Amino acid sequence: MKIAIWGYGRAGQLHYINMISKNDLQLKYVYDPIISEKGQLFINDIDIILNDPEIETVMICTPTHLxxxxxxxxxxxxxxxxxxxxxxxxETEIVECYALAEQKKKHLFCAFNRRFDPNIISLKKNINTIGHLQNILSISKDYYSYPKQIYLETSQSIFHDYAIHDIDFINWILNDKPISVFCTGNKTKSDNINTRHLDNVVIIMEYSNGLIVTINCSRITQQYDQRIEIQGDKGILLSENQKISFPERYKISYMKELDYFIKLITSNDKNNITKEECINNLIIANACQKSIDTSSKVSIKYSDKFRDYSNVVEAIKNNYFLARKNQTLEFVKKMHKKYLNFNIQISINEIFNKLKNFVDISDPDISLPNYYHGIQTAEAIRSDGHPDWLQLVGLIHDLGKIMYIKGSDKEGTSIKNQWAIVGDTFVVGCKIPDGIVFPEFNKENPDMKNNNLNSELGIYKKNCGLDNLWCSWGHDEYLYQILKYNNSKIPEEGLYIIRFHSLYSYHKNGEYKHFMNKKDKKMIKWLKIFNKYDLYTKSDDIKISTETKKYYNHLIEKYINNGKIYI
Structure with a gap:
């Protein structure tokens, strides 16, 4: 097997040393735009690697944000x-990468190398010998080299780029994941004062069986320290510290990891480091940072528990059945004609008050009215430092559900019948994709029996742009049209989010790519940024202060005609 390394930092150099000693692969290139090394292997053009048919695999050792x-x-x-x-x-990018790998029939391997460490493997092998588990302590301290300032500025946190190793191997050993985390930490290195990164952190993870795991991480100790203690009611398992450096401590695990990957490729074996595990590790790291930001214990809800329709109540399933059955091209055009007359003036705050009585029947993740979800979404966006227009989009993205005050039960636009207000949208006038929730209902749509409307393109042209498509009628399209009519000052990125945020099969599952034009390729990144806040902030625990309300009233007045619109 011929392989190339992309990135020649700390990890890239370790892999380089390991590869040149192996007989079952040939390292052909090393690419890093800033390396000074010379020699036949080192190149300064990535296209050489990408265009070389002999290169089967690329090892990516670049900074995380790339x-x-x-x-x-x-x-x-x-x-x-x-x-x-x-x-x-x-998370959306993780899903997209694995989907592309599956589409291309290629392997994508995420290198959590500590799973291949003999000491950690021994802990996993013997964990059932010590009875009921009571607590676990993992100490992970590094003195090899403190991260450079550019690294601190581009990486997300110590939880995402350092402690995530401990999070991963502990969950791997346990075959479980925590239900909550509480974290504390500090900065003691002077040149790190102006960054978000902590130098020392303690993570306390709680599991559903009562097990407590404590992770103690530091980047500024004077010696390398890696210890693990697992306590059960019948004994203790230990992985003692070895007073050596990081490259020496994990040399074997890096070699074993590489051997595993080679076998994965040559034998086409199943990859045991899964997409779901990568996503769960990210969710836990995010929860750790949230615990620091809020100085509180954070309960964790995993992605497989969001938008989980496997055990939905009959009302949710019926809502999707009726939407799929009735949302035809003809119906959508009729709704545009009926609802886009903009004959009622109302303030944004009045809409919020009216939506306090509206609970989205299609959403399995929250039982509170949409008003509270808007606040949760906006506050999460705000806490991560995104621009105020995106915060406002988070606040108002569901306001199109005010449609119900003009609605009717028959048309699915009332509080009782919501199938033309809420739920995942889809493009009408062409084939309804299988990558949509409840695809078994697609055949119920009359348009799917019309040869002019049931092909991949249907009535549209390739790369025509999503702005030129008819989407199933709902609160997204309604609010988008309201804001356009009222000349809001929300930038086009925000309007794009509002219009397509429920088109999950597009921005989450990769459907409708054949319709994308240059604008869509530019805009979809904003949908993906927004998506994680829309989905993963949903909770039935919400507190709204007077100061919070005042802040968002200011944004409403700034971007939306002093807060009044025609609907």
Whole structure:
């Protein structure tokens, strides 16, 4: 097997040393735009790697914030990818990378190397010998080299880029994941004062069986310290510290990891480091940072528990059945004609008050009225430092549900019958994709029996742009049209989010790509940024202060005609 390394930092150099000693692969290139090394292996043009048909695999060892674009570039050029953890610090990007790997029939491997350490493997092998588990302590302290300032500025946190190793191998040993975290930490290195990064952290993870796991991480100790203690009611398992450096401590695990990857490619074996595990590690790291930001214990809800329709109540399922059955091209055009007359003036705050009585029947993740979800979404966006227009979009993105005050039960636009207000949208006038919730209902749509409307393109042209498509009628399109009519000052990125945020099959599952134009390719990144806040902030626990209300009233007046609109 011929392989190339992309990135020659700490990890890249370790892999380089390991590769040149192996007989079952040939390291052909090393690419890093800032390396000074010379020699036959070192190149300064990534296209040499991407265009070389002999290169089967690219090992990505670049900074985390570049992983997503580098993984996609390699997969699109039909290369297997070995990527240093994490795949990305964005869940949607992780899903997209694995989907592309599956589409290209290539392997994507996320290198959580400690799973291959003999000491940790021994802990996993013997964990059932010590009875009922009571607590676990993992100490992880590094003195090898403190991260450079540019690294601190581009990486997300110590939880995402350092402690995530401990989070991963502990959950792997346990075959479980925590239900909550509480974290504390500090900064003691003077040149780190102006960054978000902590130098020392303690993570307390709680599991559903009562087990408590404590992780103690530091980047500024005077000696390398790696210890694990697992306590059960019948004994204790230990992995003692070895007073050596990071490269020496994990040399074997890096070699074993590489051997595993080679076998994965040559034997086409199943990858035991899964997409779901990568996503769960990210969710836990995010929860750790949230605990620091809020100085509180954070309960964790995993992605497989969001938008989980496997055990939905009959009302949710029926809502999707009726939407799929009735949302035809003809119906959508009729709704545009009926609802876009803008004959009622109302303030945004009045809409919020009216939506306090509206609970989205299609949403399995929250039982509170949409008003509260808007606040949760906006506050999460605000806490991460995004621009105020995006915060406002988070606040108002569901306000189109005010449609119900004009609605009717028969048309699915009332509080009782919501199938033309809420739920995942889809494009009408062409084939309804299988990558949509409840695809078994697609055949109920009359348009799917019309040869002019049931093909991939249907009535549209390739790359015509999503703005030129008819989407199933709902609160997204309604609010978008309201804001356009009222000349809101929300930028086009925000309007794009509002219009397509419920088109999950597009921005989450990769459907409708054949309709995308240059604008869509530019805008979809904003949908993906917004998506994680829309989905993963939903909770039935919400407190809204007077100061919070005042802040968002200011944004409403800034971007929306002093807060009054025609609907």
């Amino acid at each position: 992983h997503y674009q580098h993984i996609k570039l390699c997969l699109e050029n039909n290369k297997n990818v070995f990527c240093e953890k994490p795949i990305s610090n964005n």
